[in-house]
Amino acid sequence: MTQFRPPSYNAIPPVVKNLIMLNVLMLVATWALKSFGIDLTEKLALYYPGSPHFQPYQFVTHMFMHGGFMHLFFNMFALYMFGRVLEMVWGPKRFLIFYFITGLGAAAFYTLVNYIELSSLRDSVAAFINTPSPELLSTFVKEHLKNASPWVYDLINNWMDAPNNPAYINQGTELVQRILEMKMNIPVVGASGAIFGVLLAFGMLFPNTQLMLLFPPIPIKAKYFVIGYGLIELFLGVRNPGSHVAHFAHLGGMIFGFILIKFWNRNSNSFY
Known part of the structure; x- marks a missing residue:
């Protein structure tokens, strides 16, 4: 008889593992091809639809591009810390759907805000x-x-x-x-929209889980962390509309994550 063993908390489930690997490979490919005069960012980053560099597929491909090692590290670290828990709760299929919908929703929301700003410009x-x-x-x-x-x-x-x-x-x-x-012609890269959706989902599913901040090193409940992070992104997006950080994409990921979770939960008292 085969003995059942529950998955280890430290194990990386398949979708999170493959997403991390794909993002790492894309950054390495970006570095490698640049030495041959090939700029992947120009092809795969998300540009405003009025830009000559824009292509529809960029709404997906920009999610796997990053501006550098630290940008990649913090996104993938958050995906590892919070995404693996969600995938274990929801299962691979639902987590992957959530990840892409929040990422695409973040890009759409950012594009809308960008349209309003550029119309004024x-x-x-x-x-x-x-x-x-x-x-x-x-x-x-x-x-x-x-x-x-x-x-x-x-x-x-x-x-x-x-x-x-x-x-x-x-x-x-x-x-x-x-x-x-x-x-x-400012390109947008990164999985941050989907990552902020993941943060939002973790805060909704596990609101009272204690998280330890790095700066300052104090414990905080997940629900307060998510709310505070969302308010900071909203403030920075309004205060610095010309910033190279896509704050409204981050906020868009949280908004679409909230809507999707509420939709899934409309006839149930649980999220899974």
């Missing part, structure tokens, strides 16, 4: 082109170009000394159009 560009002035350019740069190069401020100052100079008008127009193009 287009309106500002159109207003500048209609009535170009150094004062308007100064305001535009402060709002849309963080840490601008010194030559940008030299252009503004020189233009103020000669407000009717057509050369400065042309340079200012080219600059605002270049900023719009740059914003449209």
